[in-house]
Amino acid sequence: MSARLVVRFRRWVVVAIAVGALLFLAGSVWAGIDQVGAALATFHWPWMVPVLLLTLVNYGLRFFKWHYLLGRLGVSMPLVENLWNFAAGLAMVISPGKAGELLKPYVVRARTGAPMARTIPALVAERLTDGIAMLILAGLSVTTYAGDKIHYLTVPAALVIGGLAVLSSTRLSTTLLHLLGRLPLLGRVAHKLEEMYLAMRTCLAPLPFLLTVVASIVAWGAECVGYWMVFRGLGVGASLDVSVFLYAFATVAGGAMPGGLGVAEGALAGGAVALIPGLEQGAAVAAALLIRVATLWFGVLLGAAALFRVSALLGGQLDLDRPADASSEPLPPAAP
Numbered sequence: 001m002s003a004r005l006v007v008r009f010r011r012w013v014v015v016a017i018a019v020g021a022l023l024f025l026a027g028s029v030w031a032g033i034d035q036v037g038a039a040l041a042t043f044h045w046p047w048m049v050p051v052l053l054l055t056l057v058n059y060g061l062r063f064f065k066w067h068y069l070l071g072r073l074g075v076s077m078p079l080v081e082n083l084w085n086f087a088a089g090l091a092m093v094i095s096p097g098k099a100g101e102l103l104k105p106y107v108v109r110a111r112t113g114a115p116m117a118r119t120i121p122a123l124v125a126e127r128l129t130d131g132i133a134m135l136i137l138a139g140l141s142v143t144t145y146a147g148d149k150i151h152y153l154t155v156p157a158a159l160v161i162g163g164l165a166v167l168s169s170t171r172l173s174t175t176l177l178h179l180l181g182r183l184p185l186l187g188r189v190a191h192k193l194e195e196m197y198l199a200m201r202t203c204l205a206p207l208p209f210l211l212t213v214v215a216s217i218v219a220w221g222a223e224c225v226g227y228w229m230v231f232r233g234l235g236v237g238a239s240l241d242v243s244v245f246l247y248a249f250a251t252v253a254g255g256a257m258p259g260g261l262g263v264a265e266g267a268l269a270g271g272a273v274a275l276i277p278g279l280e281q282g283a284a285v286a287a288a289l290l291i292r293v294a295t296l297w298f299g300v301l302l303g304a305a306a307l308f309r310v311s312a313l314l315g316g317q318l319d320l321d322r323p324a325d326a327s328s329e330p331l332p333p334a335a336p
Contacts, residue, residue, distance in 0.1 A: 035282025036289075039234060043290065047233030051294045054226040059090065059299065061219035065129065065212045066104070069122035069203050075114040081313060082108075088310045091303025093296070094259040101127075103310075110314050117192040118199045125203035125212065131255065132160060133216030137224060138248035145245050145275050152253060167204060173197055224248060227268075227291045231276075234283050234290075238276045246271045247291070259296050268292075 063086045070077060077085070085107045092100030105119035135157050142150050166172055177197060181190030202208075221244070228243035250267035254260025268288035273281055 035280060036285045037282075039280070039283040039286035040289075042235060043286065044233045044235075047229050048290070048294065051226040051229050051233075051291070052298060054222040054229070055295050055298055057222040058219040058295075059087075059302075061215045061222075062086070062126065062130065065126050065215050066122065069125055069208065069212070070108065070119065072202055072205075072208055073114075073118055073122060073199055075108060075112055075119060075122075077108055077112050081111060084306050084309045084313065085111075087306035088303050090299035091307055093303075094261070094300060107310055107314065115192075115195070117195045121196050121199035121203050125200065125208075128160070128204075129209070129212040129216045130220065131156070131252070132213055133220050134248045134252050134255075135160070136213075136217060137220060137244055138252055141241055141245040142249070145242060146249065146271075149249075152249070156252065156255075164204065167197075167200060220248065220251070223291075223295050226294060227287070230287050230290045230294070234287055236276065236279060236283055236287070238272070238279070242275050246275065259300075265289075265292060 063083060066086050067077075067079065067082050070082070085104055088107070089101050089104045092103050095101070101123060102116075102120070105116045105123055108114055108119050109116050135153055139153050139157075142153055166176070177190065177193055180186050180193060186193065224244040224247045225240070227247040228238060228240050231238040231243060246268060250264045250271065251260060253267045254262070254264030257263050265288050268291065269281070269284045272279055272284040272287060276284075
């Protein structure tokens with residue numbers, strides 16, 4: 001494995017753990033350290049088994065989307081190898097801007113020769129459909145629980161709809177690509193931008209778009225149910241409806257941060273206190289901590305282990321700074 005990538009990942013992990021610890025400390029001070037400790041002491045730990053299993057359901061469906069989209073692009077990568085590749089990408093969610101997730105298309109290029117200009121759109125489409133699913137899940141109850149904060153959903157939803165509208169218009173997209181190609185820094189990669197556009201249209205054609213959005217709704221719905229189970233383990237009578245809303249809304253709110261650190265925890269704890277009658281602050285912070293361990297940090301742990309397997313597959317030559325291969329092959333036509 002590239003020493004450079006190892007150093008970067010360790011730095012990201014150290015920073016993320018430090019931030020997570022500070023956030024937990026801040027939440028504990030806000031709620032009362034004794035209250036948080038007491039809530040954790042009462043947690044019925046067998047509930048963590050189904051919570052973690054639901055997290056694995058989430059990862060499994062998201063891997064299905066990634067592998068399926070690569071197939072739509074005519075990229076054939078062995079299933080088991082691609083599973084290790086996807087798992088390694090889970091560790092990169094804590095990277096700045098989640099840029100480390102480019103590891104996945106990099107590994108695909110190294111193993112299959114498919115240029116990253118073709119496979120990066122599969123990554124973008126995978127994450128985009130995740131975001132759409134969370135907007136849908138949060139939107140189901142936003143008027144009931146947070147009508148004054150509906151703009152947190154309508155603004156990103158409008159951006160997504162606008163982007164999809166531009167993508168669906170060949171004339172408009174071609175015009176924009178032509179304008180971008182005139183810029184000094186982008187002119188040299190204009191052909192790659194066009195290749196990425198064609199790949200994105202393939203990934204977001206009606207059939208794959210519908211299939212991957214449905215898979216995303218089920219995947220993230222599973223983690224929402226996991227959050228509800230955490231409340232059950234704490235002896236809190238939170239409804240499934242409010243649990244789905246809180247988890248989905250907090251995930252959307254924290255989408256711009258690496259791993260949602262800070263924003264997601266605050267939204268989970270503060271939102272739970274506001275929306276669940278009689279819930280104490282200590283229990284709200286404990287629930288936020290437990291679900292984040294089961295969804296974020298569990299994935300980072302799995303990803304860290306998978307990174308070593310991916311490195312072995314590549315003969316130890318895992319280096320994200322290697323320039324992308326300029327060669328490319330024609331894309332399959334976008335299917336309906």
